[in-house]
Amino acid sequence: MATKVYVVYYSMYGHVEKLAEAIQKGAASVEGVEAKLWQVPETLPDEVLGKMSAPPKSDIPIITPSELPEADGLIFGFPTRFGMMAAQFKAFFDATGSLWRTQSLAGKPAGIFYSTGSQGGGQETTALTAITQLVHHGMIFVPIGYTYGAGMFEMENVKGGSPYGAGTYAGDGSRQPSELELEQAFHQGKYIAGFAKKLKGVA
Secondary structure, X not given: OOEEEEEXXXXXXOHHHHHHHHHHHHHHOOOOEEEEEEEOOOOOOHHHHHHOOOOOOOOOOEOOHHHHHHOOEEEEEEEEEOOEEOHHHHHHHHOOHHHHHHOOOOOOEEEEEEEXXXXXXXXXXXXXXXXXXXXXXXXXXXXXXXXXXXXXXXXXXXXXXXXXXXXXXXXXXXXXXXXXXHHXXXXXXXXXXXXXXXXXXXX
16 A cells, blocks of 8 residues: 655745645655645635735645544644744644544654744744644654755755755745755655655554
């Protein structure tokens, strides 16, 4: 049976979605892995989103908490709000109480990726505070460490991400993920998918 990896994200302006797409491609590049993109539900009304100049959502399907246990591996992505995950994604995690009670996600490998508005905007604090969600579910946090190699030490160009996971800087919204950031995201998808495949093989 194929190893299922779900890339579950929230994206308001498209930056996290671009990373998610690269991660999904990386995960799907592993033989025997089926990688699928999912969005979490929006919590803001259209009127508010319009005032925030948020573009329409893509047609990626919306996930419900009950679908999470189907995955053998999970990679969660979200923008940062004041150094922590966006409220939309936190609301989704808050809706997983029944899964927590039954520990339906325990033992599943999980990764994290993110977007911030600036270089000091919470690339690592967002990951660190998000890990608490995984811990209470008993999931296994899989950081990428420095497995991306030389790309982790880039100093000439602005690059998001860290040993915790792939990342990008949105700036005022006009900056899009760079090739290096997308390559790191691809690597994260491939790395965690390989981990999930190995773990499923010994389960």
